[in-house]
Amino acid sequence: xxxxxxxxxxxxxxxxxxxxxxxxxxxxxxxxxxxxxxxxxxxxxxxxxxxxxxxxxxxxxxxxxxxxxxxxxxxxxxxxxxxxxxxxxxxxxxxxxxxxxxxxxxxxxxxxxxxxxxxxxxxxxxxxxxxxxxxxxxxxxxxxxxxxxxxxxxxxxxxxxxxxx
Amino acid sequence: xxxxxxxxxxxxxxxxxxxxxxxxxxxxxxxxxxxxxxxxxxxxxxxxxxxxxxxxxxxxxxxxxxxxxxxxxxxxxxxxxxxxxxxxxxxxxxxxxxxxxxxxxxxxxxxxxxxxxxxxxxxxxxxxxxxxxxxxxxxxxxxxxxxxxxxxxxxxxxxxxxxxxxxxxxxxxxxxxxxxxxxxxxxxxxxxxxxxxxx
Numbered sequence: 001x002x003x004x005x006x007x008x009x010x011x012x013x014x015x016x017x018x019x020x021x022x023x024x025x026x027x028x029x030x031x032x033x034x035x036x037x038x039x040x041x042x043x044x045x046x047x048x049x050x051x052x053x054x055x056x057x058x059x060x061x062x063x064x065x066x067x068x069x070x071x072x073x074x075x076x077x078x079x080x081x082x083x084x085x086x087x088x089x090x091x092x093x094x095x096x097x098x099x100x101x102x103x104x105x106x107x108x109x110x111x112x113x114x115x116x117x118x119x120x121x122x123x124x125x126x127x128x129x130x131x132x133x134x135x136x137x138x139x140x141x142x143x144x145x146x147x148x149x150x151x152x153x154x155x156x157x158x159x160x161x162x163x164x165x
Numbered sequence: 166x167x168x169x170x171x172x173x174x175x176x177x178x179x180x181x182x183x184x185x186x187x188x189x190x191x192x193x194x195x196x197x198x199x200x201x202x203x204x205x206x207x208x209x210x211x212x213x214x215x216x217x218x219x220x221x222x223x224x225x226x227x228x229x230x231x232x233x234x235x236x237x238x239x240x241x242x243x244x245x246x247x248x249x250x251x252x253x254x255x256x257x258x259x260x261x262x263x264x265x266x267x268x269x270x271x272x273x274x275x276x277x278x279x280x281x282x283x284x285x286x287x288x289x290x291x292x293x294x295x296x297x298x299x300x301x302x303x304x305x306x307x308x309x310x311x312x313x314x315x316x317x318x319x320x321x322x323x324x325x326x327x328x329x330x331x332x333x334x335x336x337x338x339x340x341x342x343x344x345x346x347x348x349x350x351x352x353x354x355x356x357x358x359x360x361x362x363x364x
Binding site for chain 2: 006007009011013024031039043046051054056060098101114121129135136137138146150158164
């Protein structure tokens with residue numbers, strides 16, 4: 001259901017931008033369509049490698065390792081573990097959040113789980129490999145990942161400071 | 166200043182400029198892809214040793230159907246990126262999202278990432294298009310980080326139902342300052358890593 005809504009919003013955006021391009025003149029529209037299709041053709045092999053390959057990478061990562069030691073008394077070592085675990089979590093949002101929920105239920109501390117979810121959002125290797133590297137200049141991706149490193153720690157610090165959630 | 170008189174020839178200029186699109190057309194095979202391919206080959210071998218050929222085929226069929234489902238969205242994302250590259254006035258983008266756009270550029274990037282519809286198949290092509298039309302690394306980092314941390318799509322579809330309302334809301338509140346900080350930090354580092362010759 002939500003997938004359908006996403007598709008509708010997505011293609012509606014494509015259609016409205018296409019219409020704007022058309023109003024600028026046919027050459028603008030045809031140039032964009034050609035560029036977009038060329039990008040698509042260039043990207044398909046990378047996406048293929050990412051989608052078809054990451055299933056195998058996910059299959060060899062044991063999940064117990066990921067949510068192992070995130071207890072409330074684990075402190076900053078727990079946060080560090082959480083950050084590494086977030087980056088190493090295979091699969092899409094279902095896996096990422098489910099493991100977060102498991103960690104929370106199994107007695108994980110809130111700052112550690114926050115750090116886990118944020119590190120997963122920022123660095124989950126499968127999304128970086130599958131989406132970010134194929135679409136963006138590699139130099140940008142590595143730079144973006146590198147400057148994002150402090151932020152899961154900062155988020156954990158904020159969570160500790162305000163005592164929430 | 167001379168924006169109005171420039172407006173007419175601008176689209177033609179953009180169209181001509183779009184031909185080579187420096188920095189955007191990338192080699193199909195780079196080091197990143199080689200590393201990924203090696204990683205995949207090793208993992209597939211491990212799966213084969215552990216589960217036999219059936220395990221390998223099971224993952225392959227599952228991922229192939231996933232791949233088929235994703236393709237139309239990837240096409241839509243590529244078209245979005247291409248339209249944005251053609252439509253957005255480059256000089257305006259580099260003024261509001263470029264290296265000298267200040268805090269305002271970071272805030273615009275953050276807001277844009279937060280409201281962007283769709284998944285990774287839209288966020289990354291659009292971010293890449295912004296880089297092409299003159300946004301700097303800082304504003305683009307703010308956009309990408311904002312999309313992953315405070316974008317509503319993933320939070321509503323996955324995080325709320327799985328993690329619960331309380332956790333999700335606090336997680337988002339805590340995340341609010343992060344995109345701007347990440348963008349500012351990115352700019353700070355970028356200027357020192359790639360000091361350019363004074364203009």
